[in-house]
Every structure is written in structure tokens, then in C-alpha cells.
Amino acid sequence: MAALGRAAGSQLGDVSVVPVGAGEAPKDTQMTTYTHGQPVSSVEDAKFRRPMVTEIMEKKFEYLRKENKSLNIYGSLFYGTTAGFSGMLANFIFRYCFKVKHDTLKTYASLTTLPFLSTVVTYKLFVTDALYSGNISQENCVVRSTLVGLVCGVLYPSALAFSKNGRLAVKHHTVPLPPKGKVLFHWLLLCQREVKAMAVPLILQMLIGIFNGLQHYAVFEGTLEKTVHED
Template sequence: MHCARGVSIKYHETHTHNEAKEKVHSSHSFRNLLENGSVYVGLNAALCGLIGNSLFRRVLNVTKARIVSALPMAVLPFFTTEVTYRGFVNFPLITELIYFLGDLNCETCTATRSGLVGLLVGGLYPVFLALPVNGSLAARYETALLPNKGNILSYWIRVSKPVFRKMLFPILLQTVFSAYLGSKQYKLLIKALHLPEPGQEIH
């Protein structure tokens, strides 16, 4: 009797999961946003990397090796942010709402996590990455007077301040966009699965 009940429950859960996946796949708007959302965040991160790279090149008077510095500043932030967003937002969101195994079960949680990914990985990381890339080029081509060993930290802080000041708006924009995207994905998935909003009762 217990065995039959267990099989019945397992069948019901499997049927529910399959039905939920079919609903998600049939929702064109959510599928499109789910597949391309992390790409949008990654592209914004690549743009932040290119802007930060350009600003550091100006500060350090680096005029050579444009492609050498621009290529990693676009590629690395894009892939790092895209993979991080998928791993920390997309995957937990789907596993929670379809399989009940994730840890994103509210819109605020999703927006907060996606916003943090946008801030730390999609905004700050590209700018910090631009510092050693262009610092090494400045040392190689001797375009800037680099400090002695004792003044390295204070020198790079002074050099970075105007760059981070100018990057404040792109970083904030990336953060807000990522948070909005996560919130939108959550709402679309709730709608695709025909689930009630948190706090609402099922009638």
C-alpha cells in the first residue's frame, strides 16, 4: 500500500514537472528572455569593460596596442558575467519554481541577486580588470611615470579615482538593468506556470 502511494506521488511530481516545463517552453516571451537575458547583461559588462579600458588608457597615456587591450576587456567581462548570471539567477530560478529545489522563491530575492551580479561582476569587475591590463601596457611602453615600490598602492588609488568617478553611471545602470531583468524573469516564469503571486491565495 505504501509502495503504491509512493509510486503515485512520484508519478504526480514527475507529471507536474513535465507539465511545468511544457508551459515554460510554450511561453515564447519567457523563453526568449531566459535564453538572452544573461547575454544582455554580458554585453553591458563588455561595454563597461571597453569604457573602463578607454578611460585608463587616457589616464596612463597609452596609445599603442589598442586591440590587445580592448579584446580581453570585452571578452572576459562578457563571458564571466553571462556565466555568472546563468549560474546564480537563471538556474536557481528555474529549479525553484519548477523542481522546488532552488533558493530563489520571491521576486525581491531574484531582483537583489541579479542586481548584485550586475554590480559586482558586470560593473566593478570590468573596471578592476582594466587596471592591470593598462598598467602593464603603460610600464611596457613607458607612457606614464610609474611609482616606486613603496608608493604603488597610493599611486594606483589616485589614478583610479577619476576613472571610477566617470564609471559610476555605467555601473549603476548595469546594476539597475540586471535587477530589473531578474524581476522581469521571475514575473514571466510565474505567469508561464500559471502560479499565484507570493502572498496570494489559490482559489
């Protein structure tokens, strides 16, 4: 019995002396930590990568604006100049129809300046800024450019010349006053033949709008491809 006790004690002593396998448990722990840590690092990388991509895109668009600055300025100025000439023609037509001879310089100055400024500002807001923000396609760019020419280069100066010279006609009694309830119809009857001449700037503004939109988009696309290849 004593021998059996000593043998059992020696076996227990051996078991207690032998250290726990320190290699395997840490390995398992390390592997678990690595596999669980991998998705976290990818999520963090995505979080850091997103603002970097946004910053790169903003730098590219800023570069495009600087590269095409001359095109933006000259294209808008040319478009605005044609709108100014359209305003002058509309003013001439309605002054002739209403037989107005007063405030010549004042009406010509406003009918030239206001369509010019409205065309330049509207083209920048609805075409140039939208193009460099990447929100419009080629077809949309052409349509917007054409609409800017029609609205700001034909309709707006025609309505402005009609209202200004109509007021002068009423003020100075250069034409018979219209009957009550038929004011607009009366004025349109007075200038229905002459107003057909506004078809010339209408067609001109449409052609310029299509050409300007196509050219602007082509230069933008070419510069964008150039920056992508350089990167």
C-alpha cells in the same frame, strides 16, 4: 444403562457429523486481512506516487524553460552587452590615465568579450537555473540579478582594465613608476578623478538588474500558473 449409552453415542455422532461453521471463521479472517492490508497498500501508493510527482514537476520546469527560452536568451544577451560596453569604458578610462597607446585592439577585444561572457554565464547559473529549480523568491531573484550586474558588469571589467593597462604602463614606461610598497596607492592617485565616470555604468547595471530580475520572475510565475490551470 444401555439406553443411556446409546443416547450419549447418538449425541456424539450428531456433534461429529455437523460440519464446523465455515462461514464465520473465514469472514473474521477476511476482515482481519483487509484491515491489516489497508495501510500496506497506502504505503505502496505513496511510494509510487512520490516519483510520479517528481516526474511531473520536472516536466513542468522543462516546459517553463522552453516557454521562456526567448526571454532567457534576450535578457542575458542584453545584460552581457551592457557589461561589454562597461568594459570598453573602463578600458578607455585607464588607458587615458596611464597614457597607454600600445595593444589597443587587444585590450579592447578582451575588455569587451570577457565581461560579456562572464555576465551571461553567471546570470544563467545564479539566476535562471536557480529560478527554474524553484529555490529562490522574487526578492532573491532581483538581488541576484543586481549583484551579477555589479560584479560582472562593473567591478570585474574595472579590475581587468586596471591590471592590463597598468602592466602596459610599466612595460612601456608611459607614467612614472610607483615607489616600492605603494604601487596600488600610486595607480589609484593617477586615475582617481577619471574613475568616477564608472558611476554611470554602475547605476545602469543596477537598474537593468532590478528590471531584468522582476520581469524574469513575473514571466516565470505567470507561465507556472498557466501550466497548473491546464493540469
